[in-house]
Amino acid sequence: MQQEAMVRDDPPGKTTAQFRQGSALRQLWETNLEVFQRDKMALFGLCIFAVFALVALLAPILAPNDPLTPLKNANGDWIKDALPYWLAEPGEDEAEGYTNEFLLGTTNIGRDIFSQLIHGSRSALLVGFSAAAAVAVIGTVVGLLAGYYGGWVDTVLMRAADVAFGIPFIPFIIVIAAFFDPSIWNVVLAMAVLLWRDTGRVIRSQVLVIKEQAFVSAARVSGASNLRIIFVYIAPSILPLSFLYGSFAIAWAILTEASVSFLGFSDPNTISWGFMLQDAFLSLALTRGAFYWIIPPGLCIMLTVMAGFFIGRGYEEVLFPRLRRM
């Protein structure tokens, strides 16, 4: 019950006209902006994503070779296990019949590792963003419906969430991969089918809180329809939460894709970082000390996953400022 002496002033730089148009969407935009203005880590995460997105977009231009085609030397032999040019002894490559231009060397069947790395960003981001979008959208809709309508809608959706919680994730993907052809989309499908459960639960609980607030009753009393209440009054308050879960899902999806590829259930014709790791593992790159084959994809996975978590943390700080003190 703080008494304010007077009406507080507007934040500077915002004119009256802008505010009057100020819709919920605009506020949402401002929340997002706030996340990245306040939290430099989140901004860093965003930059990582931006760089990878650029790389993925320009992959055919950036990659010096086709990632899947084994390269041959002048004699028509495959250039197997070439060292990066910065590791190779002078003259060694010429003896093998090619000029070394491989930044990260080649694989045991003569594919260019650097090109693979660049093309790997495509599948990583594709899987990451589509899985995140699926998880966020499905989870948000489920949470909104279950929380707002309650009753049997809530019961059905939340029991479905319980079932989803009960299914082990990686084995589920393996089963899916057995049913369909191996593809990176299996991961997206599995995440969409299973991982909305966390987002849905959290958003439902938030909706339960918001819908009991007096301003929602007020909207109902003035005749607002259910859909209007859900989308105009409730959704804008929980959307930052969906973004939070979405950004975690990006990281999670990339990690999952890597694990699944590493286990050997990915499409051999799509290059991903996980696939590269598996390839390296199977061809005993580790024992040969080919760190240039293993570390770069590992580093890329780590960077993108970190970026997702940094952004997620940024949202958390803005959404739940109390966490900061702990």
Add this chain to the structure above:
Amino acid sequence: MSILSIRDLKVDYATQEGTVQAVDGVSLDVDEGQQLGLIGESGCGKTTLLKAIVQVLPRNGRITAGKIMFNGIDMLQLSKTEMRQLRWREIATIPQASMDSLNPVQRVGSQLMKLLRVRGGYDKRAARRRAADLFDLVGLDTERLMHYPHEFSGGMKQRAVIAMALALEPSLLIADEPVTALDVIVQHQILEVLRELEQELNLTVMLITHDISVVAQVCDSVAVMYAGRIVEQAAAEPFFHAPAHPYSLGLQQAFPNLARPRDELVSIEGYPPDLREPPSGCRFAERCPFVQDSCHDIDPRLELVGDNRLAACLRSGEMETLRSQAEDPALWQQVEVAQEPILPPPKSPSITTRGDLGAPPLATASVETPPSPSQWGGVDDDILLEMRDVSKRFKIGGGLAGLLRGDHEQTVYAVNNISFTLRRGESLGLAGESGCGKSTTGKLLVKLLDASDGEILFDGADLAHLEQDDLLNFRRRSQLMFQNPFEALNPRFTLYRSLTEPLIIHGWKDEQQRLGRVIETLDRVNLRPAEVFLDKYPHQLSGGQLQRVVLARALVLHPDFLVADEPVSMLDVSVRAGILNTTRRLARELGLATVYISHDLSLLQYTCDRIAIMYLGEIVEIGPSSGVINNPQHPYTQALIAAVPVPDPTIENPPLRIQEGIPRPTEQFIGCPFAQRCPDVMEACLDIRPPAITDEYSHMAQCHLYGDHRDSPKLKRGAEVTSGNTR
């Protein structure tokens, strides 16, 4: 001799927006055996003063000057350890909302005994004996020592907290809002306990409250705080009969008083000054109706103005005359006019005649025109709303989870068979203890809930069967005003957005027309100039302003019917009257039928034509306000009225004849639901439903005392009453 003596105390809070002088040069003496009431609106520094005395200021708070002497010891010179020794043993405090601070996983008795043993040096047996004595002292059954806090009612917890505060026989007890947020009956009993303790133990008490009637009941002297300073200090009787400071005058006139009903309450317009840069002259000058030029320049000192009376006012010499003028609420209204900038001409006609109400802008005529009563199939033109045998039941503890946990499904009978009618333009008050079903009734009236049984007829149409356009039309005509203005507005919407939403929903397509209506409505609720408020967000406004916005949103559609659920209980005293006056005036101007829901009977008497008293979901008495208040028939009503504290120390409340504790609403009664607590209970009450007896003024009471069974043998309260009359 004075126990506590404060000299020129100054307390600062460092905030991001600058230094706030929360307490600015307070001098105060509390004598042994004195009961001092410290009053003032929120933010005036009362609680800060308390925290400074016991030195538990928040981290950003700092005592910058002054002295606090306790029994001759300079408290500000004490070390932390010495101070800790002093607290509780010498100075006991009951902080705000302390009844929620009992440890929920420990028996109340063990908490009390732990305190006695650790702080008081009692051994186990002595502690047990002392704990039992203390419970006895505050009127709690000693068996209760073995109970956990959740087994206590609110009043019992408050008693336990008082017992804990008194455990170590402190020489000074400081209580911060000890009865706020308690039901009237409980409040009355706690005040009684305090009064008894004062007499028995010759306690020295400092009581902090915003409610002057509480002070009138338990204190023998009063200090009034305003904007970090004491503006008046006096003995209780002269203070209540002749306040010597304009602010005290305003506070006194702002309270509805059952004993002396008024036509219009005084509302102290405006807000306390910004304590980051307090004004150089008198701090109350901005809001004072008696202000003269010198007030803005000269800072009045607290001076003797009579027998043992201190006041800080330049015009204290003329108080006699000012007091008689202060009775007139219009005088206090002038302040507002003088203070506020001149009004721009309203963009749309701000005065609407009765016939215009709800008349839509031309563009949306088809959507907005309400059907005439005959189209609605109305029976009586005059009656707007009728409740016919309405009940509402809730089921709890059922479902799959309940089944697994082994809970039985229980039915809560929130509202039982209530019937009443409401005429156009009439105002009805619903009163009762918390849990009596008054808020549920309010929600039923605006169709936030649907009735389980019975019919609610609005203009002759049953709310249960409204569909589509009829429902939308009903939504336009009936509105709700909420208790907590801080929650009632969407924090993400500007005020304009919040106010224009109902118009958008009801098909007002033209932005200019919407803007016109919004401005007109803001203007009506005295938020002027309206344009200033359009682009504000709720967090930028004070509670009083927000509640006006909530009222504006309710009125923006020009409804016929308004339910106000505890409209001012979250607000400060000085702004309460303003909200009530505005609501009442607009209801009259607009011909609005209003249902006020409140636990505060004096407020209802002030605002309502009729009052209904609810108990366990039933209306036990209903009638014209004056009848219900001055000539209550039902024993429950009599008890409720007796429990309301009167802001006059010479009027002592009669002892209450009933105890706290509403039975669980999961039981259905064969006889009278009130029988368990009724002081006049008779045999017939246990198994025969009391009849509704109505006199010639339509004053109805549902009680056997006035029916055919009036000669039924009386029962002693006790075992025979508490068992047996539930179904």
